[in-house]
Amino acid sequence: MKKVKDFITRDLTSVTGDTSLREVAELLSLRELIGIPVVNQENEVMGWISETDIIASIFPEKVKIENPDVIYLMNLSHVVKKLTQVGQAMVKDYMIKSVSCVKEDTPASDVVELMLHKDFKRVPVVRNKRLVGVVDRSSLSRILLEKGSID
Amino acid sequence: MIVTVTLSPAFDHLLFFPGISLGKLNRAISTLRMPGGKGINLASSLAVMGEEVVTTGFLGGQGSRMFEEALRKIGVTTSFTYIDQEIRTDFYIIEEKENRQSLLIEEGASIELRYLNSFKANFERLLPAAKLVEIGGSLPKGTTPDFIKELILYANEKKVKVVLNLRESILKECLDSASLFIVCPDLRETCCVFGEDLRNSASRPKAAQKLLNKGAEIVILKYGELGYFVAKKDETWEGEVEIEGSNVIMLGVRDGLLAGFIHNYMKTNKIGEALKFGLGAALSTSRSKMNYLNSKKQAEELCLMANVRKIA
Numbered sequence: 001m002k003k004v005k006d007f008i009t010r011d012l013t014s015v016t017g018d019t020s021l022r023e024v025a026e027l028l029s030l031r032e033l034i035g036i037p038v039v040n041q042e043n044e045v046m047g048w049i050s051e052t053d054i055i056a057s058i059f060p061e062k063v064k065i066e067n068p069d070v071i072y073l074m075n076l077s078h079v080v081k082k083l084t085q086v087g088q089a090m091v092k093d094y095m096i097k098s099v100s101c102v103k104e105d106t107p108a109s110d111v112v113e114l115m116l117h118k119d120f121k122r123v124p125v126v127r128n129k130r131l132v133g134v135v136d137r138s139s140l141s142r143i144l145l146e147k148g149s150i151d
Numbered sequence: 152m153i154v155t156v157t158l159s160p161a162f163d164h165l166l167f168f169p170g171i172s173l174g175k176l177n178r179a180i181s182t183l184r185m186p187g188g189k190g191i192n193l194a195s196s197l198a199v200m201g202e203e204v205v206t207t208g209f210l211g212g213q214g215s216r217m218f219e220e221a222l223r224k225i226g227v228t229t230s231f232t233y234i235d236q237e238i239r240t241d242f243y244i245i246e247e248k249e250n251r252q253s254l255l256i257e258e259g260a261s262i263e264l265r266y267l268n269s270f271k272a273n274f275e276r277l278l279p280a281a282k283l284v285e286i287g288g289s290l291p292k293g294t295t296p297d298f299i300k301e302l303i304l305y306a307n308e309k310k311v312k313v314v315l316n317l318r319e320s321i322l323k324e325c326l327d328s329a330s331l332f333i334v335c336p337d338l339r340e341t342c343c344v345f346g347e348d349l350r351n352s353a354s355r356p357k358a359a360q361k362l363l364n365k366g367a368e369i370v371i372l373k374y375g376e377l378g379y380f381v382a383k384k385d386e387t388w389e390g391e392v393e394i395e396g397s398n399v400i401m402l403g404v405r406d407g408l409l410a411g412f413i414h415n416y417m418k419t420n421k422i423g424e425a426l427k428f429g430l431g432a433a434l435s436t437s438r439s440k441m442n443y444l445n446s447k448k449q450a451e452e453l454c455l456m457a458n459v460r461k462i463a
Contacts, residue, residue, distance in 0.1 A: 010227070010228035011221065012205065012277070016276075027233060031233055043276045076419070130280055
């Protein structure tokens, strides 16, 4: 049976709760990532911050797009103000705290379930709570296609 | 877990030619491109030996993804700080008929303060799980030896062993105040350290003693192509192994020696055995086209060819 250790990406890219959203946005852009783990000083996973969380922090209210031009003008000053605030804001205020982690010996089938049922694209992998890597849908897909099965 | 630091990593791009005609068009008969830098090579060799190793430093640009993936493929965990500039490439021109190798080094990126701070924070987070930290290679623009001193201080505070593989000019700034496990001066461009010419066997103990007096627990000095002098407070060893054949690519060979030494010494606590295995690892690296050793098994076999003796 395939386990997480067979398709883990051993990358420790992460941020702490005190990192500004501006830094996270730059990091996600430079690394072409959609989200990264949030860790404490011991490298223990405390949460998850994604580009969706950052966008949601800028546009928290739902906007009706009946007339996009009017809405754009009406909200421009609000958006500029919000962008300034959000840039300085810290990850800990916007991260998802109830993050699901897996271990290196977690069966691949459990990861599939987690990704499909909870719609996760990347999941942190921990050992004794400490981050040791991530698993993502593309690695999982690759192993499924290569091996034809997760078992 | 072992952490290796390479502040200025680079792609090692090897271009093989029968010969080069300067000022004319030359077509390479083959090429190789791989992640490089002192700490990177060390991490690769350690990973091949089965060590759990995390490598860190600065990366950036389009090539970085390939750089990281190549490292992960051989079992190295990556934890780089990304900057908004492209990673550099070092070009190795190998002229097979002439048995000549030339190295062309690109200038590295300049690191902004915000990235330095981000790196330091990341480095500190790696320490709680680390048993040893190796810092090697050159300093990128925007950094000074004080930056290395800070990293050593963080590691010392967390009681993590520190290995330095740096040029003398940087080493001088980092010694005295720090507690260091292994000091292995980077002697690629010189055969002298602290005023002692290491080609002279009488000078080696003197050079080693100077480094031991400055707080190093173990000193490793290179005196020949694959000849090494290792000193501890109460014992000194010397050993060499012959490199066979022509067109041997020395890329990563010295890092292979250090990796082999660390890997073995952490298990045996015996200088002589560690030096012997290190020489085997170095020889295995010299037989590899990559900048890390072929295999641990080959290093174990080749170390039997090493001539290692206790000096004092």
